[in-house]
Amino acid sequence: MGAVLEARGLVKAFGARRAVDEVDIAVEAGEVVGLLGPNGAGKTTTISMIAGVLRPDSGTVHVDGLDIRSGPAARARLGLVTQWLTLYHDISGRENLEFWGRMHDVPRKRLRAAVDRALADVGLHDRADDRVDTYSGGMQRRLNIAVALMHDPALLVLDEPCVGVDPQSRNAIFELVEARRDGGVAVLYTTHYMEEAERLCDRVGIIDAGRVIEEGAPAELIARLAGGTSLRIRVTDPAEHEKAVKVLAGIKGLRGVTTGDGAVCVRSKGSDPHIAAVVAELLDAGITPSSIDLDTPSLEDVFLELTGKALRD
Amino acid sequence: MLVGLVLPVVLTVLIAAAFSREESFAMRLGITATGDTLSARVVVPGYAEDPVELIPFNDRAAASAAVESGHVDAAVVVGGPAPAVIVNGYRPVPARVARAIAYLSAEDAARAGSHVQLVSAGGKIRPLDYFAISMTILFLTFLIWGAVRSFQEEKEGRMLARLAATPSRPHEILAGKYGAMFALGLVQVGVLIAVSGLVFGVNWGQPLLVAVLALATVGAALGVASILVTVPVRPERRALIGMVSMFLLAVLGGQFFPPEGLPDVFDRIARFTPNGQALFGFTNLAALGKASTFGTIAEPLAVMSAVACVGILLGVVSARRAFEIGDGAAK
Numbered sequence: 001m002g003a004v005l006e007a008r009g010l011v012k013a014f015g016a017r018r019a020v021d022e023v024d025i026a027v028e029a030g031e032v033v034g035l036l037g038p039n040g041a042g043k044t045t046t047i048s049m050i051a052g053v054l055r056p057d058s059g060t061v062h063v064d065g066l067d068i069r070s071g072p073a074a075r076a077r078l079g080l081v082t083q084w085l086t087l088y089h090d091i092s093g094r095e096n097l098e099f100w101g102r103m104h105d106v107p108r109k110r111l112r113a114a115v116d117r118a119l120a121d122v123g124l125h126d127r128a129d130d131r132v133d134t135y136s137g138g139m140q141r142r143l144n145i146a147v148a149l150m151h152d153p154a155l156l157v158l159d160e161p162c163v164g165v166d167p168q169s170r171n172a173i174f175e176l177v178e179a180r181r182d183g184g185v186a187v188l189y190t191t192h193y194m195e196e197a198e199r200l201c202d203r204v205g206i207i208d209a210g211r212v213i214e215e216g217a218p219a220e221l222i223a224r225l226a227g228g229t230s231l232r233i234r235v236t237d238p239a240e241h242e243k244a245v246k247v248l249a250g251i252k253g254l255r256g257v258t259t260g261d262g263a264v265c266v267r268s269k270g271s272d273p274h275i276a277a278v279v280a281e282l283l284d285a286g287i288t289p290s291s292i293d294l295d296t297p298s299l300e301d302v303f304l305e306l307t308g309k310a311l312r313d
Numbered sequence: 314m315l316v317g318l319v320l321p322v323v324l325t326v327l328i329a330a331a332f333s334r335e336e337s338f339a340m341r342l343g344i345t346a347t348g349d350t351l352s353a354r355v356v357v358p359g360y361a362e363d364p365v366e367l368i369p370f371n372d373r374a375a376a377s378a379a380v381e382s383g384h385v386d387a388a389v390v391v392g393g394p395a396p397a398v399i400v401n402g403y404r405p406v407p408a409r410v411a412r413a414i415a416y417l418s419a420e421d422a423a424r425a426g427s428h429v430q431l432v433s434a435g436g437k438i439r440p441l442d443y444f445a446i447s448m449t450i451l452f453l454t455f456l457i458w459g460a461v462r463s464f465q466e467e468k469e470g471r472m473l474a475r476l477a478a479t480p481s482r483p484h485e486i487l488a489g490k491y492g493a494m495f496a497l498g499l500v501q502v503g504v505l506i507a508v509s510g511l512v513f514g515v516n517w518g519q520p521l522l523v524a525v526l527a528l529a530t531v532g533a534a535l536g537v538a539s540i541l542v543t544v545p546v547r548p549e550r551r552a553l554i555g556m557v558s559m560f561l562l563a564v565l566g567g568q569f570f571p572p573e574g575l576p577d578v579f580d581r582i583a584r585f586t587p588n589g590q591a592l593f594g595f596t597n598l599a600a601l602g603k604a605s606t607f608g609t610i611a612e613p614l615a616v617m618s619a620v621a622c623v624g625i626l627l628g629v630v631s632a633r634r635a636f637e638i639g640d641g642a643a644k
């Protein structure tokens with residue numbers, strides 16, 4: 001299946017700073033691709049170029065084979081959900097969707113049906129005629145997403161759509177994205193929340209300082225980059241910590257044995273945590289473990305490993 | 314609805330009622346010329362029951378003295394490079410009638426006739442007419458200011474950037490936005506003209522010229538608001554600056570105190586304000602009635618069109634950047 005979105009060699013500089021530097025992204029129909037990065041990494045700039053609202057210094061963006069800057073036909077294939085709300089608060093949700101439907105060239109005779117469907121998709125049918133300023137934050141976020149669904153786009157671009165929403169609304173947004181993906185829509189999704197990416201994304205690209213520094217399926221990235229499972233072992237007699245360290249250091253497949261906070265910590269080199277070997281070796285040495293906690297690595301570990309723990313503004 | 318239609322109508326009626334002593338509009342108008350002879354064809358508006366009595370004076374000083382003593386309601390000075398109006402205190406209607414006559418007569422004075430000829434033009438202006446015009450202009454500026462400020466908030470809220478991701482092109486979006494604001498202003502002016510004319514019998518003058526002037530007035534209001542909204546301050550301060558500026562323009566433009574009754578400098582300032590030009594144009598049309606020509610509104614049209622072009626161009630240029638978003642562009 002061909003890529004619905006194909007962005008190649010995107011570059012954008014603001015003054016001397018290269019906000020986006022040779023970024024390539026491809027998303028196929030029925031696929032969700034995540035773009036992850038810290039603040040100021042270039043996610044929104046990349047999305048803006050993909051949406052055709054920011055001219056790249058170099059590089060190309062094609063949606064369904066059409067150059068995004070070639071005209072209305074290409075933009076009509078794209079639905080953009082911005083991280084800020086693009087709603088008129090003094091009119092109703094239905095009126096907002098009618099407005100955006102007209103802006104997306106939805107034919108007049110199909111407009112009402114498109115509005116009703118979008119409202120149903122985001123669970124706002126019963127509040128459709130209320131003013132938007134009476135909506136909760138989560139409802140406004142869902143309506144903001146509905147704006148991008150009005151014209152059944154082939155490519156859905158979501159820029160941090162779950163910022164500030166409650167778990168119920170977030171779950172509703174996840175289900176909506178999954179339903180559209182299952183319907184064959186290509187989805188490009190940016191987020192700060194790694195659990196969102198792990199749940200939704202078939203592939204992720206991690207962007208920092210304007211460059212995509214890693215990409216792949218979440219599980220593959222975790223296996224390749226997060227460095228195995230962590231074990232946190234408590235023993236009945238804390239005086240035996242030093243002895244436990246020596247025992248654990250001798251087990252093949254483990255690395256990085258440390259002590260601290262009343263426990264011995266060790267990481268496995270692969271996905272196998274070697275629990276049986278750990279327990280057996282400790283018991284053989286006369287050390288009785290009182291508890292073993294497993295800390296399975298996550299995409300967040302990968303993210304922090306790649307982008308560092310220093311604060312970003 | 315409240316600011317656009319109800320308030321202007323209510324205020325017009327209240328203010329007109331407060332000045333109803335001028336309702337009969339029997340006016341004594343002094344006239345003098347700057348040259349040796351009083352040479353002009355003077356077109357005087359008014360119906361038979363509302364006559365304008367024309368009283369010639371030998372020079373400006375005598376005309377001024379007559380105005381100050383109350384012997385005449387106002388005086389016009391014709392024949393010089395620029396016509397002048399003499400009014401004592403707050404007399405908006407005589408002032409406006411005199412001004413309309415003065416400007417029209419100035420054209421004829423240049424042709425050097427030998428005597429004053431009185432021509433009844435069938436025009437009529439009463440306090441109600443004057444304040445209907447004044448309030449229409451005032452509330453048009455408020456309505457347009459609100460619309461332009463709302464548009465500015467859309468720009469700052471990055472709504473334009475989102476709109477740019479739709480099939481619509483930026484120039485289409487801007488045309489739609491400015492077109493809608495323009496239409497809003499025209500509807501307000503149109504409704505106020507219709508309501509004041511049909512319900513209160515307000516005389517606006519020749520319909521075609523009134524329509525042309527209304528277009529220019531709405532354009533000028535849009536231009537002024539577009540200029541004011543680009544002042545680089547915080548939004549809450551911008552609202553204050555805008556309202557103060559609107560009131561200032563209204564005061565300087567003569568919507569509360571006609572500049573003819575103030576020192577000459579105010580009259581000159583009024584002509585540099587779009588409000589003053591709009592009031593000047595509309596009251597001339599009302600006062601002169603059938604005698605109005607395109608020349609009657611040429612100056613207001615020129616000034617207000619220029620303000621409209623400059624302001625809207627500035628607004629469009631400042632909006633261009635609002636169509637772009639990005640980590641760098643947005644901040």
